[in-house]
Amino acid sequence: MIWMVSAVVIAAVLAMVLLPALPQPADYLDFADKRELLGVPNFWDVMSNLPLLVVGAWGAYVVARLQPKEKWPYAFCFGAVALAGIGSTYFHLAPDDDRLMWDRLPIALGFMALLSAVIAERVSLRAGMQALAPLLIAGTASVLYWRWSMLRGTENILPYAIVQYGALAAIVALAALRSRYTRGADLFVVAGIYAVAKITEVLDKPIYALGGVLSGHTLKHLLAAVAVGWLVRMLQRREPLSPPSSGLPTR
Numbered sequence: 001m002i003w004m005v006s007a008v009v010i011a012a013v014l015a016m017v018l019l020p021a022l023p024q025p026a027d028y029l030d031f032a033d034k035r036e037l038l039g040v041p042n043f044w045d046v047m048s049n050l051p052l053l054v055v056g057a058w059g060a061y062v063v064a065r066l067q068p069k070e071k072w073p074y075a076f077c078f079g080a081v082a083l084a085g086i087g088s089t090y091f092h093l094a095p096d097d098d099r100l101m102w103d104r105l106p107i108a109l110g111f112m113a114l115l116s117a118v119i120a121e122r123v124s125l126r127a128g129m130q131a132l133a134p135l136l137i138a139g140t141a142s143v144l145y146w147r148w149s150m151l152r153g154t155e156n157i158l159p160y161a162i163v164q165y166g167a168l169a170a171i172v173a174l175a176a177l178r179s180r181y182t183r184g185a186d187l188f189v190v191a192g193i194y195a196v197a198k199i200t201e202v203l204d205k206p207i208y209a210l211g212g213v214l215s216g217h218t219l220k221h222l223l224a225a226v227a228v229g230w231l232v233r234m235l236q237r238r239e240p241l242s243p244p245s246s247g248l249p250t251r
Contacts, residue, residue: 021149021156029095032208033215044218045092049085051225056082059232066235069125073117073132074235080110081228088221101147104160108139111167114231118170118187122177139163168194180241186234190227197223 037043059078063071083106091103112135120128142163149156168191175187197220200207204216 021154022158022161023155024157029097029100031092031095031215031217032205033218041094042092044214045221046089048218048221049089049092051085051222052088052228053082053085055225055228055232056080056085059228059235062232062235069129070117070120073113073120073128076113076132076136077110077117078228078232080106080113084110097147097150101143104146105140105143108143108160108163109136111164111171112136112139115167115171115174118174121179121181122174122184135167139167178241181238182241183234183238186230186238190231190234193223193227193230197221197227 031042031045033042033044035043040046056078059081060075063074063078066074084103087102087104087106091099093099113132116128116132116135118128119131142159146155146157146160171187172191175184175191178184200216200223201220202216204220207216207219208214
C-alpha cells in the first residue's frame with residue numbers, strides 16, 4: 001500500500017506542473033461571525049481553537065505509552081494539532097493571507113503524520129516509519145508552494161488540497177485493512193466527524209444565519225477537536241491483536 005503514499009505525493013507534484021492554477025475562493029477570508037467579545041476580535045472563531053490546543057496536548061501525553069518507534073507518527077500528529085490551535089488562533093485574530101499559512105501548515109503536517117501512523121499499523125511498521133519524513137516534507141511543500149504562488153500572483157491551492165484530501169482518502173482506504181490493534185474501525189468515525197466539520201466550514205454563513213449563535217467555521221473547529229479526541233480515545237482503549245494481522249509484516 002506504499003503506492004498510496006507515492007500517489008499523494010506524485011499527484012501534488014503533477015498538480016503544480018500540469019494542471020491550471022486553482023485559487024482559493026475570493027470570499028474565503030470573509031467569515032460570518034465577526035463579533036468581538038472581551039476585546040477579542042472574531043471571538044468565537046478565535047476561542048474555538050482552544051479545544052484543538054487541549055486535545056493536541058492530551059494526545060501528545062497519551063502517546064507516551066506507545067512503543068518507541070510507533071509513537072513518532074502520532075507524536076507529530078498531535079503536536080501538529082496543538083500547533084494548528086495556535087496557528088488558527090493567530091490567523092483568526094486578523095484573517096489575512098500572510099497569517100493563513102500558519103493555520104494551514106500544521107494541518108498539512110497533521111494529516112501526513114496520521115497517514116504514516118496508519119501505514120505503520122496496517123501495512124508494516126518499517127514502511128510507516130520510512131514514509132514519515134517524506135510525507136511531512138510533502139505536506140510542508142504543498143503549503144509553501146501555495147504561499148509562493150500567491151506572492152507571484154498565480155495562486156494555486158490545488159497541491160495543498162490534494163495533500164489534505166488525498167491523505168484523508170488514503171487513511172480511509174487503509175482503515176479497511178486489518179490493524180495490529182483492536183478498535184481499528186474508530187478511524188472511520190474520526191474521518192466521518194472530520195468530513196462533517198468540513199461541511200460546516202463550507203456552510204459557514206448559512207449556519208450562522210440560522211440564529212446567529214455559532215457560525216459554521218466555529219463548528220468546524222469544535223468538530224475537528226472532537227475528531228482528534230476520538231483518535232486519542234482509540235489509542236487509550238485499543239489492545240494488540242494476536243495474531244497482529246493477516247499476514248502483513250510488522251517489522
